[in-house]
Amino acid sequence: MKSPLYELHRQLKAKMFEFAGWQMPLYYSSIKEEVKAVRDECGIFDVSHMGRILMKGPSALETLDYLTTNHVKKLSPGKVQYSMITNHQGGVVDDITLYMLDQESFMLCINAANRKKVINWLSKYHHVEDISGSTLQLALQGKKSVDVLSALFPVGEIKRYNFKVFDGIIVSRTGYTGEDGFEIYASIKEGLGIFKELIKYAKPCGLGARDVLRIEAGLPLYGHEISEDITPFEANLDRFVCTDKDFLGKSAMLKREIHRKLFGLELLQRGVPREDYRIYLSDMEIGRVSSGTYSPTLDKGIALCFVDISFRKEGLEVELDVRGKRLKALLRNYPFVHR
Template sequence: MSETLQRTPLYDLHVELGARLVPFAGWEMPVQYSGIIEEHLAVRRAAGLFDVSHMGEVRVRGRDAAAFLDRLMTNEMSTIKPGSARYTVMCQPDGGCVDDLIIYRFSENEFFICLNASNAAKDIQWLRDHVGTAKVEIIDECKLWAQLALQGPFAEKILGLVTALPLASIKRFGFLVGEVAGASGCVVSRTGYTGSAGFEIYLPAASGIPVARALLTAGKAHGLIPVGLGARDSLRLEANYPLYGHEISERISPIQAGLGWTVKFNKEQFIGREALRRQAEGGPSSSVILFSLNDRRIARQGATVYAGETPVGEVLSGTFSPTMNKPIGTALVAAGYVNSEQLTVDIRGTRLPLSISVIPFVK
């Protein structure tokens, strides 16, 4: 199974910047440039630029677009105002997650969806399979767009150097369409996956490298550096944002993952509603917890969580938190143990106590 890896429109720039490239979700992606911890701290203290062009995009438009999406998504789609976006999960009938998504409403009958790279083809097929008699068009735009994330306390100042768009007017999860560094038709949204302030920018694929260069040049004096997927993972984990295939998956529902706030039972019908309702009312059989370790060893995906000598769960994600200066992670733990102060995790034969955190490690 030697599948050819896809390259983003920014590939040549990654090579030029000395990135270490690794396979990720079928793509050849930069895992780091200068070092994961340095890149992580740049985002927390100044700013970082990520190539996230591997993410997929699909446009859904037509008379029934809002109603169609309301039927597939756990969150409410018809109440999104044009010019705003919303985070949602798309579920299977059994409550497992097909994917988690950000959905942008361009106008009354036109939506634009950002998909996880690993799920993009599956998601688009899922949307098409559920159209039925709805009057909607589903347009695969994965190849058309490059995507950059500019994140960190100086992101707005830096972006303001290369665009005339009124950035201050963009609220959290709001967006504007316009010109960035000479590239027209860019979608600029105040969203991100780091827990720091910042923007995500969707731009025509051919503009990927020139816009990234313009941002890196403009941002240099403010501490902007390119950031790879390694720091993207440690940043999102500190902020307790789920990653598909880890905290949410076909077997872990949004209720289990602590994403109940995205599930709107006031909608009369959506795929997964009954299963999710049972979980929400009766309590799920297992739930995702966030933890830290008072050690230097990292509890990685698959490590077993114990209550005494009884295995009660497994680690879903684990990394070193530069902000906390200690290992952090998430685990799926059986009901009844999610508030336990007695849990341990096995790391290569050593049992270390888990400190459960009920709030993210960064705001």
């Protein structure tokens, strides 16, 4: 599949690649330059590959409250909530951002790779409307994003995890980079115009930089840090699980023993951690990398990893097996980059 902005990306000389069945920009200039632009100033991402669905009706709130881990009943119109849709075993069907449009109308932003699965899952409990194909999603991220976007919309007063609707265009103060920023949901025609205007002032960035930025910020990616088999407790997402309410899979989730938990790792030698690389203490394997990258911000290799809870200690010196070579590394808390 192609984003509605595909031809524009080609005109901007983007290096395209396939992600979750979509042809998307990996980078325009370089991943390093684009990471720096977001950290120092402002970058604009096309994230139209993400899924967008609507749930409406008198029972939508109750249904969503039962199917997700966070307290939907604590939302009010104009608020955004990070949450997880669970299965019967207490694993995660998908992690989402949930928008309350009004008391009976909600928009869910879901992961591209999970769109069909989530729609099929939710449809067992409530009617859903898939608006992914008729809308476009952009992410403007970085410390200058307020100034840049204010030329188009009065966004200065929008607080984190809140949104406003401007003539049908949703603008939320959310993102996936660890920086201040906004996500914009619009019709394809309006979204094209907004993107063309924003690239005059913000550097276009690809999904390569987005992945580096989210690892630096310690943010989970579905299929890596969370999945149908990984509970939110293993991924340190406890704060988004409201155990004072009933939700699907709650009892199974609470009964599962936790043997490993998510932690951070930084290399002390030159190298790049990658998914599934093994972590050793002496000759004992104590964990594996779930997401790894070279961090341009820190100029070192960093990773999120699942580590045996007995060895999850800040500053513990370990070794990372990088293609048969053991490199020295430290276990540490994340995020790696604080803002």
